[in-house]
Amino acid sequence: MAFPRDDLPTPALVLDVAALDRNIVAMASFAAERGVALRPHAKTHKSAEIARRQIAAGAVGICCAKLAEAEALAAEGIGDIHLTSPVVTPGGIARLRALAGRIKLSVVVDHPDNARALAGCGATLFVDVDPGVHRTGVISPKAAAGLAKAIGAIGGVQFYCGSEQHIQSATDRHAALAAKTEYLRNVLDAIRAAGIDVPVVTGGGTGSFAIDAELGVLTELQVGSYIFLDREYGDCELRGPAFEPSLFVDASVISANTPDMVTIDAGLKAFATDSGVPVITAGADGHFVFMGDEQGAVMGKELPALAARITLMPPHCDPTVNLYDRYALVEGDTVTGFWPVTARGRST
Amino acid sequence: MAFPRDDLPTPALVLDVAALDRNIVAMASFAAERGVALRPHAKTHKSAEIARRQIAAGAVGICCAKLAEAEALAAEGIGDIHLTSPVVTPGGIARLRALAGRIKLSVVVDHPDNARALAGCGATLFVDVDPGVHRTGVISPKAAAGLAKAIGAIGGVQFYCGSEQHIQSATDRHAALAAKTEYLRNVLDAIRAAGIDVPVVTGGGTGSFAIDAELGVLTELQVGSYIFLDREYGDCELRGPAFEPSLFVDASVISANTPDMVTIDAGLKAFATDSGVPVITAGADGHFVFMGDEQGAVMGKELPALAARITLMPPHCDPTVNLYDRYALVEGDTVTGFWPVTARGRST
Numbered sequence: 001m002a003f004p005r006d007d008l009p010t011p012a013l014v015l016d017v018a019a020l021d022r023n024i025v026a027m028a029s030f031a032a033e034r035g036v037a038l039r040p041h042a043k044t045h046k047s048a049e050i051a052r053r054q055i056a057a058g059a060v061g062i063c064c065a066k067l068a069e070a071e072a073l074a075a076e077g078i079g080d081i082h083l084t085s086p087v088v089t090p091g092g093i094a095r096l097r098a099l100a101g102r103i104k105l106s107v108v109v110d111h112p113d114n115a116r117a118l119a120g121c122g123a124t125l126f127v128d129v130d131p132g133v134h135r136t137g138v139i140s141p142k143a144a145a146g147l148a149k150a151i152g153a154i155g156g157v158q159f160y161c162g163s164e165q166h167i168q169s170a171t172d173r174h175a176a177l178a179a180k181t182e183y184l185r186n187v188l189d190a191i192r193a194a195g196i197d198v199p200v201v202t203g204g205g206t207g208s209f210a211i212d213a214e215l216g217v218l219t220e221l222q223v224g225s226y227i228f229l230d231r232e233y234g235d236c237e238l239r240g241p242a243f244e245p246s247l248f249v250d251a252s253v254i255s256a257n258t259p260d261m262v263t264i265d266a267g268l269k270a271f272a273t274d275s276g277v278p279v280i281t282a283g284a285d286g287h288f289v290f291m292g293d294e295q296g297a298v299m300g301k302e303l304p305a306l307a308a309r310i311t312l313m314p315p316h317c318d319p320t321v322n323l324y325d326r327y328a329l330v331e332g333d334t335v336t337g338f339w340p341v342t343a344r345g346r347s348t
Numbered sequence: 349m350a351f352p353r354d355d356l357p358t359p360a361l362v363l364d365v366a367a368l369d370r371n372i373v374a375m376a377s378f379a380a381e382r383g384v385a386l387r388p389h390a391k392t393h394k395s396a397e398i399a400r401r402q403i404a405a406g407a408v409g410i411c412c413a414k415l416a417e418a419e420a421l422a423a424e425g426i427g428d429i430h431l432t433s434p435v436v437t438p439g440g441i442a443r444l445r446a447l448a449g450r451i452k453l454s455v456v457v458d459h460p461d462n463a464r465a466l467a468g469c470g471a472t473l474f475v476d477v478d479p480g481v482h483r484t485g486v487i488s489p490k491a492a493a494g495l496a497k498a499i500g501a502i503g504g505v506q507f508y509c510g511s512e513q514h515i516q517s518a519t520d521r522h523a524a525l526a527a528k529t530e531y532l533r534n535v536l537d538a539i540r541a542a543g544i545d546v547p548v549v550t551g552g553g554t555g556s557f558a559i560d561a562e563l564g565v566l567t568e569l570q571v572g573s574y575i576f577l578d579r580e581y582g583d584c585e586l587r588g589p590a591f592e593p594s595l596f597v598d599a600s601v602i603s604a605n606t607p608d609m610v611t612i613d614a615g616l617k618a619f620a621t622d623s624g625v626p627v628i629t630a631g632a633d634g635h636f637v638f639m640g641d642e643q644g645a646v647m648g649k650e651l652p653a654l655a656a657r658i659t660l661m662p663p664h665c666d667p668t669v670n671l672y673d674r675y676a677l678v679e680g681d682t683v684t685g686f687w688p689v690t691a692r693g694r695s696t
Contacts, residue, residue, distance in 0.1 A: 009696035136603040255484040348357035
């Protein structure tokens with residue numbers, strides 16, 4: 001079913017599978033060499049096929065951000081999932097219980113009330129520790145120890161430093177993560193001093209994994225974006241293995257009436273807008289500007305003609321993938337197939 | 349199948365159908381009174397059911413931004429669609445031809461090459477006129493007349509003033525639109541002077557329709573957001589009939605460990621981020637801050653407890669709707685059913 005990439009209806013989410021596979025192998029090799037477990041975050045790709053490839057390369061399982069994401073991937077055969085957000089509503093807890101009957105499931109907890117509500121739910125409970133961003137997690141070593149005691153046997157501790165992932169300088173990022181990790185050591189000491197074993201310490205991301213491995217406290221890495229990269233991570237000085245951009249959006253020129261500017265068929269519904277603008281990687285020498293829900297402009301000199309193709313790298317991969325129902329798989333200028341975005345929109 | 353709104357898995361896109369219906373009727377009545385045709389833009393709602401209600405209330409048909417959106421709504425029985433963006437690729441033109449064999453279809457054109465490529469395609473062609481934003485459209489009265497002559501019999505002219513829709517002061521918005529409409533008159537004069545009839549002049553939006561009706565040049569209104577409103581239009585001093593917010597997102601508190609702050613399960617994948625932040629309309633007295641892909645924070649005093657519900661009004665309705673697979677229909681605290689977002693993600 002291979003066909004020319006230029007025949008793809010646009011805007012299209014395009015995946016260079018060879019580059020994806022190289023990224024998957026590079027991270028798996030890194031984790032194996034450092035003796036740290038790999039549990040990639042599926043909120044990035046929401047794809048059962050990519051999760052299967054990550055597990056085949058050595059990952060112990062995957063992370064999901066939301067229960068519905070986990071339900072969708074479990075239905076496609078993914079059998080070991082860690083939920084990185086608390087599940088607190090009565091309806092959510094009933095669904096969690098049902099899912100824990102079907103797969104190996106763990107979930108984070110950050111409040112004793114929630115720990116009580118989850119007693120006997122069948123999922124392993126992790127203590128979620130707030131690294132200081134105040135999104136989720138307990139906010140002191142004492143609270144962590146208290147929650148761990150309330151739970152009894154914990155699966156481990158989660159510590160995700162979201163704010164540090166995109167510090168552009170590797171030196172500054174290392175310093176920030178070293179300080180956070182010092183705090184994590186205090187948290188783990190407090191939990192262990194309360195007589196509770198901590199089998200797993202899970203966390204980390206594409207901006208921090210190499211530093212986390214060097215600091216040696218995390219036992220499991222939750223990296224997500226390394227499979228695709230994006231403009232935002234491209235702006236960061238990453239350490240560890242080199243990853244390649246594998247995720248793009250192909251668009252077409254739909255209007256070319258103004259000097260030094262053409263309009264393409266990709267706008268606010270084709271790219272997440274939380275992290276700036278996409279970068280043009282092929283088809284034009286210029287920069288992108290959002291032009292509303294359905295269109296963008298490319299500004300530059302010697303721009304392509306009406307109906308020509310342009311390829312762009314998304315500014316932020318996770319919420320961009322969530323806009324599309326499928327990945328178009330490409331080898332150069334050929335489309336070789338499609339993968340569904342299995343858990344697209346599964347945010348509950 | 350009615351059930352309590354608190355049992356809805358969150359984040360949920362919630363639609364107050366009674367308010368929606370009042371908005372639909374108010375705009376239809378306004379258009380009928382002013383003797384202007386109504387062709388609402390379905391890029392806002394992407395819903396066959398809402399399109400059917402708009403047509404039942406008096407709309408002559410709908411607008412779609414993209415061919416795939418029109419294909420999805422045509423498959424659900426919508427029989428009269430105007431495409432507001434040019435269709436220029438060979439694959440797109442083949443699909444346009446097929447769709448024109450099934451429904452009454454029109455499409456905008458802004459280049460003679462595209463007009464030639466569309467000859468005999470079965471869709472009525474409109475001359476798209478650039479109001480100065482340079483997104484799409486011909487850029488002078490002379491170019492408009494030349495394109496109209498190249499086409500021959502045109503369906504009409506499209507003139508959409510996107511940049512003026514959200515000018516907050518009604519007086520300033522009126523002045524800006526009056527100036528643009530003066531230019532439109534020159535364009536129409538040039539086309540008519542070339543011997544070409546202009547049966548329809550289509551354009552306008554929720555920020556401009558009352559002014560457009562008063563200025564008296566548009567014969568057809570392409571309003572979209574009036575059915576839902578959103579925070580962005582709520583910030584504008586709108587004229588004409590009063591519309592009510594009908595579209596919300598329900599979310600749940602998932603973490604409450606920090607003073608004066610709770611975390612909810614709605615973030616970058618639950619709201620479009622191009623137009624600021626959502627406004628909290630029920631469940632908490634505070635303001636919203638994005639906290640990443642999956643979460644947001646509510647900052648305030650006397651905040652709700654873990655698992656409590658919060659209702660928010662989206663900052664920008666169109667791209668927010670495009671994140672969800674369904675509308676949950678509510679009457680107060682009861683969910684009465686669901687409608688699919690028929691054309692969600694249909695951006696090609």
